[in-house]
Every structure is written in C-alpha cells, then in structure tokens.
Amino acid sequence: MRLFRRAAVLSAVSAAVLAAACGEDTTTDPNPVPSVRPEIALSLVPLDVYGLGAAAHGCDAAPYRQFDFWLGHWDVFTGTTLGGTNEVKSRVDGCVVEENWTSASFGRGRSLNAYDAATGAWSQFWVGSGGCQFSVILIEGGFADGSMTMQGSRTQPEGFFVAPPCGPPPGTVVTTHTDLIRWTLLPSGDVLQQLASANDAPVVPPPDPTTGNGLRYEAVDQVTPLSPADPSFCPFRAAARQFDYMLGTWTVHQGNGEGAQGTATFSNDLNTCLVEENFSGPGGYEGLSYNTFDLFTLQWIRTWVDSQGRRIVMRGGPDETGAMVLQGSRPAPGGRSVEVRITWKPTSPNEVLQIWEYSTDGGTSWKGKKEVRYTR
Secondary structure, eight states: OOOOOOHHHHHHHHHHHHHHHTTOOTTTOSSOOOOOOHHHHHHHSOTTTTTTSOOOOOSOSGGGGTTGGGOEEEEEEETTEEEEEEEEEEETTTTEEEEEEEESSBOEEEEEEEEETTTTEEEEEEEESSOOTTSEEEEEEEEETTEEEEEEEEEOOTTOOOOTTSSSOTTOOOOEEEEEEEEEEOTTSOEEEEEEEEESSOOOOOOOGGGOOSEEEEEOSSOOOOOOBOOOSGGGOGGGGTTGGGOEEEEEEETTOOSOOEEEEEEEETTTTEEEEEEEOGGGOEEEEEEEEETTTTEEEEEEEETTSOEEEEEEEEOTTSOEEEEEEEEOGGGOEEEEEEEEEEEETTEEEEEEEEESSTTSSOEEEEEEEEEO
C-alpha cells in the first residue's frame, strides 16, 4: 500500500521470515505453518513492521468503516447532565479510531480502536489517567444489529489484592475482571454508549439501547471546554516509568544501519500512564502503538496498529537487564498462530536495539531473529 521497496532490502529482510512462515524448513520445525502467498506470510509474522515487507492490504474495505459513526466531536450526557466530552478521530490512514475522553469532573482517557482482518474482530485498548487497577481496558468484538459491542476479561496474579484508593475494600481478592461496552447509533444521529462490568462472575449485558440508558453522545462543532481534576498514581509508580528510556524521537534503521528507514517518536500522556509511539516510514507508511503498565495484571501491555491494517497485542515487562520484553501472537493459516517476541535493549543513552523473534511451537523455541536499531 503506497510503499517504496527495493528488491535488495526485501531479500535481506524477508528471506528467513518467508522460509519459516511458509513452512519450508520442515527439518527443524515438525509442525510448519502451511504454505501461503509471500505477502500474506509477511503480514502474519510482522518481524518487519516498518513497511519494508510486501503489503497485504490497507484499510479501505467496508469492515474498517463499521465504527466510523463514532467519529466526531461530542458532548456526552448522563440524562441531562454533562458528563464529559469526547473527540474521536480517524488515524493511521483510516486504520485506527482514536478516542480522546475528558470527564466533566475527574480524569481523562484515550483508546485505540482497530479492526483486524486476520481475526475479523474489532478491539479497543483504553488507558485512563488515574493509574488505578481499572484504568486499563482491553476488549474485542464486532458490529451487529446496529451496535458495536466489545468484551474482554483480565486475570490478576494469584494473591494480588485490590485495595483503596483504587478498588474495593481491603480483603477483597479480585481474580478476573470482565468489561463489556456497546455503542449504538441512534436514529437522531446521537450515539449511545453502555457499559457493564463484573468481578469473578458473568457480566450482565446492559439494557436494550431503545431504553436510552447509558451515555448519550451529542454531536457538536466544538466540545465544551472542561478542566477536570486529574490526580494520578502513575508519576509515583516506578513500574509505570520502566519504558521511559524510549521517550524522544529516533531514527530507525535495519540492523546493518545502512540508510534511515523511518522515524519513531515516543511520548508520554495521561499523567505518564501512557507511552504513545508514532512511526513514519517509506511511502507514507504509518504505525501507532499504545503502551502502558496495567496495575491489575502487573504487566506491560502494548497494542500496535499499522497503515496496512495489521494489529498485534503484546504483554510482558523488563527482564533482569532492564530490557523491555513483550510477547503476543498473530493468526496463521489453518487455525494456527505465530508467537512474536520483541525486545527493546538500550545499548547507550542514544541507541536502542530492537530484536524481533517468532515461534511456531507456542514459544518453546524462537527463530528468525531480526534487529532494528533506534538512534536518538
């Protein structure tokens, strides 16, 4: 998709990925991924997410437009009371629907919403500015019957207690928390957002949208100015600062360092609860990631979406050396999946080595090691 590629770069970057993803190395992998077209294989194993591999598609197909009814500037009401404002934007060449929420009374939040053609599902990754146990939401679902509905659950580490000031009273152990959110375009043009959640129990869906119960979005030319109180625990939580060494603007190269392949900017938002990455590469290629420490699971969570419509969610944290190590999966043909692991390893104050690896055996073994170098 509008990407400039040189054959030499394609050959150097893609050969090992294609061999494994297409199942050619059957002597070392007893369960190879079935053979697929090269451009699809590259999107399934995104070792080279910076636009150097062949593009499978962009985000022009109809499913990517299913959430466009939420785009716009909104004053948001609970009954007749202004509860907040939301500015919902299209980003990354139409591949991302980004929410920017401001409460009328307390805090802010942002979410990255994207459709993944590989799974046929929409997802939302929400980060709130307070830094509490329930300030992160990760849900998936889809559009049906005039509504976008997404749901997801997160499980705490064993023995981890939720306590004030962010949660239930002391002594309450929450093992699994489930969120369900539904957005419905109303005949008036307003949008109704309904939320439900549960701890250690099946979530009860919100009432039918025809009841009008929920947050009502009213379209406006300019949102009502708000200045809510916005206290946060993130600036005082050491774990929330573990990725701060990436803050700034970087020139990105392949491992050999020959020629600038792109520019990445990492910045803090939401009282340092969110580390946002914006990448620009050859031929108009874009990528966006949200990264945050989730106090509920005690893990870092990262969602990456690019202008080819590829998405990956990863979890993890620093290793014993301080390098950030995150891991997630991408669907592969035949109902299989490919595990992807990324390591960000600082080599100096002005250089970070990013290492991509993948596994076709559930993480038992890793291969296809590729290096990307970030220079400040």
